[in-house]
Amino acid sequence: MSRNLQTVKLSTRLLVAGVPLALASFMAQAQISDGVVRIGILNDQSGPYSDLAGKGSVEAARLAIEEFGGKVAGSKVELVVGDHQNKADVGATKARQWFDREGVDAIADFSNSSVGLAVQGLAAERKKITLVAAASSEFTGKACTPYSTQWVYNSYSNGHGLAKMLTKRGYDSWYLMTVDYAFGHAFAADIRKTVTDAGGKVLGEVKFPLNSPDLSSYLIQAQNSGAKVVVSASAGSDMTSTVKQAAEFGITRKQSLAAPAVFITDVNSMGLKSAQGLQFLTAFYWDRNDQTRAWSRKFFERRKAMPTMTQAGVYSAVRHYLKAIEAAKTDDGTAVAEKMRELPVKDMYTDNGWIRADGQVMHDMYLVEVKKPAESKGTWDYYKIIETVPAKEAFQPLTESACPLVRK
Incomplete structure (x- = not known):
């Protein structure tokens, strides 16, 4: 056999032997689409x-x-x-x-x-x-x-969960200030059911339009109710407006203020003077x-x-x-x-x-209360963690889920 023919055969064997490795490498890469x-x-x-x-x-x-x-x-x-x-x-x-x-x-x-x-x-x-x-x-x-x-x-964890934790801590009378669209209605419904199931009372509710600049008439009704908790079933600017104006009316000196959807950026925007004493559930706190x-x-x-x-x-x-x-x-x-x-x-x-x-x-989840200005060590030092709420208590039981993937 000539040397050239031997070289060709050897090269062919090496090429064939390398195919599985090359194919394996290609397949490994191909698992990630494009x-x-x-x-x-x-x-x-x-x-x-x-x-x-x-x-x-x-x-x-x-x-x-x-x-x-x-x-x-x-x-x-x-x-x-x-x-x-x-x-x-x-x-x-x-x-x-x-x-x-x-x-x-x-x-x-x-x-x-x-x-x-x-x-x-x-x-x-x-x-x-x-x-x-x-x-x-x-x-x-x-x-x-x-x-x-x-x-x-979700609306269950921060509506139901908040109401359950606060009612358990003795806040057994509530007044709802609800922003009048699906978001507010969902939170208000969860809060109402949980408070009454826990033996508490919802003394009244007022619905206000989205992006209402003046909430004074609604806050007066909340103040006159005598409820231990005034809850703002709203978020964003509606929630911050409620909290700021509640502080101006002096509501937080006699009644506790709660909200289901509060973010640390909201508290930073409102300032501790307005937000102090506000209670809510959060999934995360940086400190x-x-x-x-x-x-x-x-x-x-x-x-x-x-x-x-x-x-x-x-x-x-x-x-x-x-x-x-x-x-x-x-x-x-x-x-x-x-x-x-x-x-x-x-x-x-x-x-x-x-x-x-x-x-x-x-x-x-974490039940927190906004610190008083004197309690804060500086910017972003805003929360006191009152209690840790275990996941199984914070979220809706799987047996109550409407998800079609869940086999009852």
């Missing part, structure tokens, strides 16, 4: 929810991605950002574009329930992941999907332990503000999503969703969390 994991942050970037979410949520997601070195399962992680302007149609259009044309694998935040619910259905059709940080209990109720998870709070402090200082360096519970929740959601991809070795939506439910949620946000069948992320 070679890139793309995560979208879709929220309010310039409107009423921009302080509690907005650019801060983007930075929180970026911190999670940086922990992985910008890669997962050997592939690059990209972050894309969209402003839904608090319009469901705008959010749905952006999500459809991301899913169908730009290769986005998961969308996080939303911070607006109507937008989140619109996108959640689209995502399920395409087997894409949604990581929700909005309040409606429907995300894990009638609208639940195998591809969606709810990370921070709770060494881990929360260390992460929050990194966040502060970038945003010059401490993180809200939504922003901390977005960090945790994105981090857990990437962990699931790493464990599943694929970005396939079905495989990742299953892996997310298998893995414990363990990070600075929660060290004992898990995801239920309905997509609810189970984690402890």
Whole structure:
């Protein structure tokens, strides 16, 4: 046999032997669709929810991605950002574009329930992941999907949970100041039921229009009721207006003030003089332990503000999503969703969390009270943690869930 023929045969054998290795390498890469994991942050970037979410949520997601070195399962992680302007149609259009044309694998935040619910259905059709940080209990109720998870709070945890904790502590008479749209109605209904079930009384309720600048007549009714607790079933500017004007009327000197949806940016905006004594449940406080402090200082360096519970929740959601991809070795939506439910949620946000069948992320909540000005050591030192509420007490029992994925 000639030397040239021997060389050709040897080369052929080496080429054939190398095929399995090359194929294995190709298949490992092919597990990540188009070679890139793309995560979208879709929220309010310039409107009423921009302080509690907005650019801060983007930075929180970026911190999670940086922990992985910008890669997962050997592939690059990209972050894309969209402003839904608090319009469901705008959010749905952006999500459809991301899913169908730009290769986005998961969308996080939303911070607006109507937008989140619109996108959640689209995502399920395409087997894409949604990581929700909005309040409606429907995300894990009638609208639940195998591809969606709810990370921070909902109307049950912060309505029912707040009423349950305060009634247990002796606050057994309530007056409701409810913003007159679905968000306020949902919280008010949970609070009313819980207070009465616990043996307390709701002495009255007044509904006021969204974005009401003058709440004086409603506050006088609340004051005259003699209720131990006046609760503002509202959020954003409606909640802060209620709290500020309640302080001006002197309500907080004789009655306690509570609200189901309060963010640390709200307290910073109102100031401790107005917000002192306000009680509520939160999923996160930056000064709770060494881990929360260390992460929050990194966040502060970038945003010059401490993180809200939504922003901390977005960090945790994105981090857990990437962990699931790493464990599943694929970005396939079905495989990742299953892996997310298998893995414990363990990070600075929660060290004992898990995801239920309905997509609810189970984690402890914290009953807090806003400090008096004299109690605060400085800017952002705003909360006293009164009590830790275990996850199983804070969130609706799975047996009561309306989620069709849950087998009764």
